Amino acid sequence: MKILLMGHPNVGKSVFFNRLTGAKVFESNYPGTTVDFMKGWMRVEGEDVELIDVPGTFSLEPKDKAEEVSVNMLEENRDCVVVCVLDASKIERGLYLALEIIEKGYTVVVALNMWDVAEDKNIKIGVEKLEQILGVPVVPTTAVSGEGFKELVSRIKEAAPVKIEEIIKNAGGGGSAAVSG
Amino acid sequence: MQEVVEVPLSVDERWDLIDTISKQTVEFGAYKHTLKDAIAELTVKPLTGIPVAIAVIYGFWSFFCDFAGTLFTDGFMVRLFDEHWLPWLQSVFPGGLGNPIYALMVDAGHIEDGVLVASDNCFEAFGVLTSGLFVPFGVVLWAVLAFYLIFAILEDMGYLPRLAVLVDTVLHKIGLHGYAIVPTFLSLGCNVPGVTAVRPLETRKQRFMMITLLSVFVPCGAQIGIMQDLVPELMGWIFLTLVIGYLGFGFILNKIVPGKSPEIIMDVPPYQMPTFKNIMSKLWIRTSKFLLVAVPFVLLGCLIVGLMYLTGAMDWLVAVFGPLLMGWFGVPSETVAPLIAGFLRKDLAVGMIGGLMEQGIMTTFQVFTSVVLLCIYFPCLATFALMIKEENWKELLGSLASLVAMVFIYGGLIHLVGIMLGVA
Structure with a gap:
């Protein structure tokens, strides 16, 4: 199994990487x-x-050379699990x-x-509801202090691909996307 | 029968979906204006931000000089190397003055009134075991440590993006974005990570301009450290000259390089308290990288230059290039030697100018010109190797052509200004 850490710039992916692998990547x-991408090893349930x-x-439409690297990495690893790191205080654009x-x-x-930043800004996120709509594990984390990492790692195995139609249905309409032609 | 085809969502449909999701899951409470916000605003608004930026940079520089220059290098290392290490080696190393191995390893000496005399400091001696060790361990290591310590703190706090916002207007005039301050600052430590950090710039034009400007006009920490030790009184002029060159040639490059320089939108992250652990780990990674890359090159540089002197190759180069250097740039023909060493390591090269200064064959203005020339004439080998990797051959040729043009135009201009001021 391979895990890819993806997300917007400066949401703390490198801090995740260092915490999960014990490696030393610049934060x-x-x-x-x-x-450029960095590789390391971590243990998920003994593996x-x-x-x-x-x-x-x-x-996923690259705008610069660093973004190109990311999109290529994703395409080269079709069978990986993607841990998508979002800035909880700017959740919409991360989504x-x-x-x-x-x-x-x-x-x-x-x-x-x-x-922690989201809490400071008085933003409340219904994690369970979000998880129910998306159909994928959603875990709150604070990478700099290490909160939420145990849960995150323990839930990687639960993850499975979801159809976007499912998400639209769970969200109760909104985008009427699945076009038949 | 109709076939159901899956079509990816359009951008609007995706945003609509996100909107429905966030309405059900996210609740924005009343926003409190915190102390953090107040500080954040103070450092971005021009009226208060510019004085803060000046204070930060001044503080940075003072620490750099006091910690690296005064405390470690002058206070301890110079004494250790000049009063103990050098005399000790001179007394125990076999061969003695005039012997080729001794000259390579310990002290080449220099001619004074027709007599070969021994050196009394490690700038002049120019042996692998004297200057070769003094430059990296006596001077540069402390400069690099001091630089990266402060830099890591600024980095982790989140000050750099704010500096980027402040200088955005100025840098836009030369077709760059405020973000360019990040690679520029990184290059002040070492040009290698600086050139890598150019990747987030959007267009090839911006990346090309940035790499070219960095490799020509931004001296690295090692070089700054040794310049500061050698000619502290000239540092202001040197930096001023480099900044003018950076902005001036940036302006020209922006006019002549085809392509666009679009606005890029950059996030300004919230301020954070730097963690001791992260600062220390960065300091360790960066310093050890410096030691691994720099020390072998400095030693090699010493050896090569020493051999060139011994074999007479240097005299030949001095005879060939001397008139050009003297005529166009106004520096003595002996400057050929540091320029050769500069291909390998700029810090070593500046150290060699120190040697020439000690021998009294350079005027202050010539020292100034040659130090500036060393900064701009060619990126060091490590940076050049990275440029080959980051640029395609067309861009690489472009960078090299601009580099040669800039060196001759700017170097000549400095000479001209010197003549007009009556100091050259």
């Missing part, structure tokens, strides 16, 4: 710290799993990337990172 508080830290990207990855048929786990 900095500005977007664009990681411009050695390769973890890849992918440069931050806003969407855009998560949905794009889900639509492509990948197995996704959502980490709502920077949970």
Whole structure:
């Protein structure tokens, strides 16, 4: 099994990577710290799993060279699990990337990172409801202090691909997307 | 029978879906204006942000000079190397003055009134075991440590994106984005990570311009450290010259390089308290990388230059290129030697200028010109190798052509200004 860490720039993917693998990758508080992917190993329920830290990207339509690296990484690893790291204080735009990855048929786990920042900003997120709609594990995390990591790792095995139609149905309409032609 | 085809959602449909999801799951409470926000605003608004930026950079520089220059290098290392290490080696190393192996390893000496005399400091001696060790361990290591310590703190706090917002307007005038400050700052530590950090810039034009400007006008921490030790009184002028060159040639490149320089939108992350662990681990990674890459190159550089002197190759190069250097740039023909060493390591090359200074064959203005020339004339080998990787051959040729043009135009201009001011 392979796990890809994906998400917007500066949501804490490198901190995830360091925490999960014990490796030393640069963590900095500005977007664009990681411009090339990094590989490391972590253990999921006794099994050695390769973890890849992918440069931050806003969407799957690459806009610069670092984003190109990310999209290529995703395409080269069709059978991987994607841990999609979202900034919980800016959840909507993070969801855009998560949905794009889900639509492509990948197995996704959502980490709502920077949970502490969201709390500071008085943003409340119904994690269970979100999980129910998306149909994938959703785990709040605070990477800098390590909160939520145990749960995240323990739930990677639960994840399975979801059809976007399911999500639309669970959300109760909204986008009427599945077009028949 | 109709076949059901799966079509990916359109951008709008996806946003609609996100909207329905977030309405059911996210609740935005009343926003409290926190102290963090207040600090964040103070550092971004021009009226308060510019003074803060100046204070931050001034503080950075003072720490750099006091910690690396005064405390470690002058206070301890110079004494250790000049008063103990060098005399000890001179007394125990077999061969003695004039012997080729001794010259390579310990002290080449220099001619004074027709007599070969021994060196009394590690800038002049130029042996692998003297200058070769003094440059990286006596001077540069401390500069690199001091630089990366402060840099890591600024990085982890989240100050750099705010600096980017502040300088955005200025950098847009030369077709770059405020984000360019991140690779520029990184390059002040080492050009190698600086050039890598250019990737988030959107267009090939911006990346090309940035790589070219970085490799020409931004000196690395090692180089700054040794310049600061050698010519502290000239540092202001050197930086001013480099900044003018960076902005001026950026402006010209922006006009002549085809392509677009679009706006990129960058997030300004919230301020964070840096963690001690992360700072230390970064400091360790960066410093050990420096030691692994720099030290072998410095030693190799010493050896190559020493051999060139011994075999007479250097005299030949001095004779060939001397007139050009003297005539166009106004620096003595002996500057050929540091320029050769500069291909390998800029810090070593600046150290060699220190040697020439000690021998008294350079005026202050010539020292200034040659130090600036060393900064701009060619990226060091490690940076050049990375440029080959990051640019296609067309861009690489473009970078090299601009580099040669910039060196000759700017170097000549500096000479001209010197002549007009009557100091050259």
